[in-house]
Amino acid sequence: xxxxxxxxxxxxxxxxxxxxxxxxxxxxxxxxxxxxxxxxxxxxxxxxxxxxxxxxxxxxxxxxxxxxxxxxxxxxxxxxxxxxxxxxxxxxxxxxxxxxxxxxxxxxxxxxxxxxxxxxxxxxxxxxxxxxxxxxxxxxxxxxxxxxxxxxxxxxxxxxxxxxxxxxxxxxxxxxxxxxxxxxxxxxxxxxxxxxxxxxxxxxxxxxxxxxxxxxxxxxxxxxxxxxxxxxxxxxxxxxxxxxx
Amino acid sequence: xxxxxxxxxxxxxxxxxxxxxxxxxxxxxxxxxxxxxxxxxxxxxxxxxxxxxxxxxxxxxxxxxxxxxxxxxxxxxxxxxxxxxxxxxxxxxxxxxxxxxxxxxxxxxxxxxxxxxxxxxxxxxxxxxxxxxxxxxxxxxxxxxxxxxxxxxxxxxxxxxxxxxxxxxxxxxxxxxxxxxxxxxxxxxxxxxxxxxxxxxxxxxxxxxxxxxxxxxxxxxxxxxxxxxxxxxxxxxxxxxxxxxxxxxxxxxxxxxxxxxxxxxxxxxxxxxxxxxxxxxxxxxxxxxxxxxxxxxxxxxxxxxxxxxxxxxxxxxxxxxxxxxxxxxxxxxxxxxxxxxxxxxxxxxxxxxxxxxxxxxxxxxxxxxxxxxxxxxxxxxxxxxxxxxxxxxxxxxxxxxxxxxxxxxxxxxxxxxxxxxxxxxxxxxxxxxxxxxxxxxxxxxxxxxxxxxxxxxxxxxxxxxxxxxxxxxxxxxxxxxxxxxxxxxxxxxxxxxxxxxxxxxxxxxxxxxxxxxxxxxxxxxxxxxxxxxxxxxxxxxxxxxxxxxxxxxxxxxxxxxxxxxxxxxxxxxxxxxxxx
Numbered sequence: 001x002x003x004x005x006x007x008x009x010x011x012x013x014x015x016x017x018x019x020x021x022x023x024x025x026x027x028x029x030x031x032x033x034x035x036x037x038x039x040x041x042x043x044x045x046x047x048x049x050x051x052x053x054x055x056x057x058x059x060x061x062x063x064x065x066x067x068x069x070x071x072x073x074x075x076x077x078x079x080x081x082x083x084x085x086x087x088x089x090x091x092x093x094x095x096x097x098x099x100x101x102x103x104x105x106x107x108x109x110x111x112x113x114x115x116x117x118x119x120x121x122x123x124x125x126x127x128x129x130x131x132x133x134x135x136x137x138x139x140x141x142x143x144x145x146x147x148x149x150x151x152x153x154x155x156x157x158x159x160x161x162x163x164x165x166x167x168x169x170x171x172x173x174x175x176x177x178x179x180x181x182x183x184x185x186x187x188x189x190x191x192x193x194x195x196x197x198x199x200x201x202x203x204x205x206x207x208x209x210x211x212x213x214x215x216x217x218x219x220x221x222x223x224x225x226x227x228x229x230x231x232x233x234x235x236x237x238x239x240x241x242x243x244x245x
Numbered sequence: 246x247x248x249x250x251x252x253x254x255x256x257x258x259x260x261x262x263x264x265x266x267x268x269x270x271x272x273x274x275x276x277x278x279x280x281x282x283x284x285x286x287x288x289x290x291x292x293x294x295x296x297x298x299x300x301x302x303x304x305x306x307x308x309x310x311x312x313x314x315x316x317x318x319x320x321x322x323x324x325x326x327x328x329x330x331x332x333x334x335x336x337x338x339x340x341x342x343x344x345x346x347x348x349x350x351x352x353x354x355x356x357x358x359x360x361x362x363x364x365x366x367x368x369x370x371x372x373x374x375x376x377x378x379x380x381x382x383x384x385x386x387x388x389x390x391x392x393x394x395x396x397x398x399x400x401x402x403x404x405x406x407x408x409x410x411x412x413x414x415x416x417x418x419x420x421x422x423x424x425x426x427x428x429x430x431x432x433x434x435x436x437x438x439x440x441x442x443x444x445x446x447x448x449x450x451x452x453x454x455x456x457x458x459x460x461x462x463x464x465x466x467x468x469x470x471x472x473x474x475x476x477x478x479x480x481x482x483x484x485x486x487x488x489x490x491x492x493x494x495x496x497x498x499x500x501x502x503x504x505x506x507x508x509x510x511x512x513x514x515x516x517x518x519x520x521x522x523x524x525x526x527x528x529x530x531x532x533x534x535x536x537x538x539x540x541x542x543x544x545x546x547x548x549x550x551x552x553x554x555x556x557x558x559x560x561x562x563x564x565x566x567x568x569x570x571x572x573x574x575x576x577x578x579x580x581x582x583x584x585x586x587x588x589x590x591x592x593x594x595x596x597x598x599x600x601x602x603x604x605x606x607x608x609x610x611x612x613x614x615x616x617x618x619x620x621x622x623x624x625x626x627x628x629x630x631x632x633x634x635x636x637x638x639x640x641x642x643x644x645x646x647x648x649x650x651x652x653x654x655x656x657x658x659x660x661x662x663x664x665x666x667x668x669x670x671x672x673x674x675x676x677x678x679x680x681x682x683x684x685x686x687x688x689x690x691x692x693x694x695x696x697x698x699x700x701x702x703x704x705x706x707x708x709x710x711x712x713x714x715x716x717x718x719x720x721x722x723x724x725x726x727x728x729x730x731x732x733x734x735x736x737x738x739x740x741x742x743x744x745x746x747x748x749x750x751x752x753x754x755x756x757x758x759x760x761x762x763x764x765x766x767x768x769x770x771x772x773x774x775x776x777x778x779x780x781x782x783x784x785x786x787x788x789x790x791x792x793x794x795x796x797x798x799x800x801x802x803x804x805x806x807x808x809x810x811x812x813x814x815x816x817x818x819x820x821x822x823x824x825x
Contacts, residue, residue, distance in 0.1 A: 006376065010436065011428025028695045029635075029722075029729025036632070068723055091726070098637035098719035128634065204437040207379050225674040226682075226689030232673060235687070236680050238340040238496050238780045244391055245415075 006214060007207035013039050013048055016221045020052075023223035024059040026066065026090055033094045037123035042208040043200045044126075044155075049213040051166045055089050055117045056220050064088040064116050068095050076108030076176075086170065089117035093124035096175060100130055109176040118173050119165050122147045125175070126155065134178045136185060137171035144186045148178050153196055158189040259522035259590065263742040264654070266514060272746065273759025274562075274602040275766035276610040277804065279617060280516055283769030284801065285446045285624045286453060287789055291800050291821065293319050293443075297792035299464060300356075304329065308469050311366070314457050315356065316792075318443050323382070323450070324353040325457035326362065328370050329465075337388050339422040339494035341678040346372065346386035348419065348461070352454040354380050354433060372423070373676055377431040383454040384432055387419040387462070390492065394418050397466040397481075402474030406482055412489065413551050413808040416772055416784040418462040420492030426451045439630055447509065447628055448768060452785075459491035459786050487794065488808055490787030493770065496780045497679040500760045501670065504696045507734065507744035508631045513767050514743035516627045520613050520620035525590040527619075534615040535583055538592075541611050541805070542574045548805040556775040562603045569596075569604040614804060617821075633737040635729065637719040644718060644732065645709050648702060651739040654747040655699035656706045667753035670694040681757055681779060699749045701731040771805070 008016075017038045021031030034055075038048035058064035064086040071078040079095050081087035092115045099110055115121060118137045125135065126149060135147045144160040145168055157165055210217075226232070233239065265271070277284070289295075296317040304310030314325040332345040349369045353361065361380065368375030372386055393415045397407040426448070428434040438444040463486055470478040481489070503510060549567050554560055576595060577583050585591055589612050596608045613620060648656065660666055669682050671689040682689055695701070705728045712721065722729045738744040749755065756778040765773070770783040788806025790797060801821035 007378065007431060009379070009428030009431055010434045012431070027726040027729060029731070029733060030726050032730060032733075033635070066726065070720065070723060094635075094729070095719070095723060098635065098722065101637040102717055102719050200436075204434055205379055207431060222674070224672060224692050225677065226671045226680070226687075226692050228673050228675040229688070232680060232682075232687060233342070233675065236340065236342070236496075236673070236675075236678055236779075238338070238494065238776070241339070241776055241780070243339045243388060243494070244334050244337050 006210050008210055009207060010039050010042060010203065013042050013208060016217060017048065017052065019224040020056060020217050020220035021090060023220035024056050026059065030066070030091060030094055033097070033124055033127070034090045034120070036127040037093060037120055040123045040127040041119070043203050044194055044196075045199055045202065046166055047209060047211050047213070049210045049217045051117065051119055051123070053213040053216050054169055055120055056217070058086060058116050059088055059090065060220070066091040068092065070095070070099070072103075074108075076105065077103060077110045078113065079110065080113040087113065087115045089115050089120035092173075093121045096121055097124055097128045097130060100125075100133070100175070101128075105133065105175070105177045107177065109174050112173040112175070115171065115173050117169055118145065118171050119147075119168065121173055122149070125149060132178050133175055135173060135175050137168070137173045139168040140170040141168075143168055144189070146186055146189070150178065154194060155196065156191060156193045158186050158191050160186050160189055162190060257522055257526075259525040261518055261521065263514075263745075264747060266518060267743060267745060267747045269746060269748045269755065269759040271602050271606065272763035273756065274606045275763045276607050277766050277769040277771060278517055278520065278610045278613050279801075279804065280520060280613070280620065280624050280627070281767055281769030282446055282448050282627075283452050283456075283786060283789065284804075286449055286456065287795070287803075288621070288801050288821070289443060289449075290316075290792075291790075291795040294796065295792075297460070300324070302468070304468075306472050307331065308465055308472075311362065312461060312465075313357065313362075314461060314464075316453065316457065320441070320443075321354075322356050323453060324355065324357055325454060325461065326351050326353050326357055326365050326369065327458075327461055328366060330370060339388065339420065341373075341423065341496065341498065342675050343386075343422065344374075346370075346422070347388045348386065348458075350383075350385045350387070350454060350458060350461075351377065351381045351432075352383040352385075352450055352457070354382050354438075373430060375430065379431075379433040379437060381432045382438065382450045383424060383426040384430060385421055385424040385451075385454050385458065387421045387458055387491070389419050390415050390417060394462075394466060398469045398473060401467060401470030401481065402478045404474065404477045404479050406479075406485055409485070409808055412485070414553065415492070416488075416787055417459075417490045417492040418466055419458070420494055420782065421455060421458060421785075422494045423498075424451045424454055424493075426454075436630075439628075445628055446624055447513070452768065455491055455493075455785055456789070459489070459789075460792060462491060463489055463791070483794075484809060486791050487788060487803075488806060488810075490771075490784035490789075493765075493783050493785055494776075494780070495761055495765065495783065497670075497681055497757055497761075499764050500681075500757050501679055501694060501696060503760050503764050504698065504746070504750070507738045508629045508633065508741055511738070511741035511744035512627050512629050516623040517609075517613075517767075518743065520616075520623050521593075521609055523619055524612050524616050525587070525593055527589055527616075528586050530583075530588045531616070531619075535588060537615040538611060539574070539577055541614060542570055542577065544807060545607065545611065545805045546570045546574070547807045551808060552772055554774045559773065559775050562601065565601050566603045566607065569600040570607075573600070573604070573608070610804070614802075617801070631737075633733055635722075635733040636736045637717070639718050639736060640714075641709070641712065641716060641718055641721060642714045644735070645714075647735055647739045648706050648709065651742065652702045652706070652735065654745075655702035655749075658699055658703060658749050660700050660703050664753040665749060666697075666700065666751050668751045668755060670696045670750075695730055697751055698731070698734065698745060700751060701728075702735065704728075705731050705735075 014035045017035035018031045021034045041048045065083045067082040069082040138144045146158040301313035312327045327350045329348045400407040772784040774782040788803035790800045
């Protein structure tokens, strides 16, 4: 499983990404959501390892943090890192879902400051069936993105450039209600639409292609494995049995 | 019936409580029932008149090479692609860490092309080291039981049947040591097939794979005997063919699955317990059912006689079971005991009050058995596609109430005691083999699998007790993200009361074997043969009809088989007679 250019299953995305998060000390419950978000990414035809490696690297190098704080304002809410670091999208994403579920948007907006991987936030919202919302950001390359999570059947990306959304990072993210009056805020944007059912079917029939970042994901995953020794092998299930019976 | 929300009345006098059922000791005494997944699959095969065919057999004189067996259902074809090879005896092991096997298999979704076969030939024999595609629904391997396999080939080649005593002592020709599905190693995800009628019940494609492997093993010995004996060779007689099962060696891999799928486990248990409750609530026995039950006691005592194991604990349990079945038979001979209203409830209570858990659970299986028309619909409620969600809308007060009301079994365990946290579960770097470590002895506590449900609930409870009710649950998990997983679990399990094993899984006295037997019984396995607290051998499909017997009467009545008999006790009150 440590080779490049593999095709993996969605179940393997769940298995490896949950543990890859755990490998950079993400609490297991948050890691489970992170992996579900990666399934959503994979189901929509993207390489989840390409999307997530930065968030894992940032936590591993302590450039980002899972520490998060919350403020409520008259316009909505604000999530931000409580340390002087980038806010990890792995934590930001679950806090966004919780906030939306508990508070709703009610005409306001939720702002998430200085998050490393905006698409990861989108993915966890998507995986949790958050619908009728838009997620907007301008990244450090000044590219603008708007993701509309329309309904149970479709979502779309509107981008100011053709740079892959997977690689858009370090931005303030704003989540607000999607309505007809402000559906598109980026002028002359590139629009890409996704049919959720069709994309999922394609993935189930063809698998998930993972590229050159996969070995790094696997490396984080492998931190959850315990080194084997002669003693542990000898105490494993089935040890000592003669199977030439 | 909605598979996620089976309506049950837990307060019913006839329904056993989760506190009674979901205890390791009882779980470790489980037997298969007519709702077990192999039984469900066989019923469907017969009902839908599935067609079976060996489509390729390209092997040398020793049987090494390629075989393909196909099964055609009303809507599609599935193919078992098998590769056999000679392996050195010293490398034959049933453990996950094995690297070679006598036979390796994939269940292919459809009819494989030559290109598919070529691809699989490069991968299947490598098992976990190979890579598979969404066209492969399952991956499996099996090793020969050398003595039985050789005896069968030698005997048949000389024109006579194999040594029935030897065959009975083992029960199978080959033993599987892993059957993977659901996206493992690149195979198809469950979601690809979940909507297919024949895949809706749990593990149907994995168990179809095993059924085809059983056929493959029987076909193989007959072909090898013909190769060796020429015209002198004979085939296995019908009763022997049906008696031969396929073995399985199972270790710790099953235990994490059981703990990671609480909603699924709830549905399995609710179905079985509802079946039992329906039978116990019958005021007057349905015609003929008591007679079938009494005959089944006689048959089961012979079955138990043939259930011989080396494990001392299990051996004692079997010995006691033998005596108890005899005592129950005698008690039932007194008509006054069984001719009262609610006879099944009376039998159940008598057994519960007087006999071991092993006997209690066997009788549960036996009294459900003659009531197919009453309970078989429950098999359709045993799946779930539920993805557990974290519910941020639940208040902290509610969460505290749920923990107090539904998790007393966890909050009353004293986890400060060393023996309460003696064990931990981890994945080894050796082919991800799951292992059950001891603290202070084994490395890897830091990489513990998140399976310590009781301890995590206990830890959460302590923090909750010191936390104000004023904050929301989303704020709580921002402050304590380490509890997110256990809160999500609690939120999804308290409405499914049969989903949790209500015992400490880290305790020094914990036997993973109990979890294995519980799960294997739901699959339909029999003849549990523990090799340690971590490992068991079993038989699957022993007594089940072969493909050419699926349309015969009594095809669904094959539980607790005995050697030399083609058929279990006369079938009654289920649907399988109707196809005769």
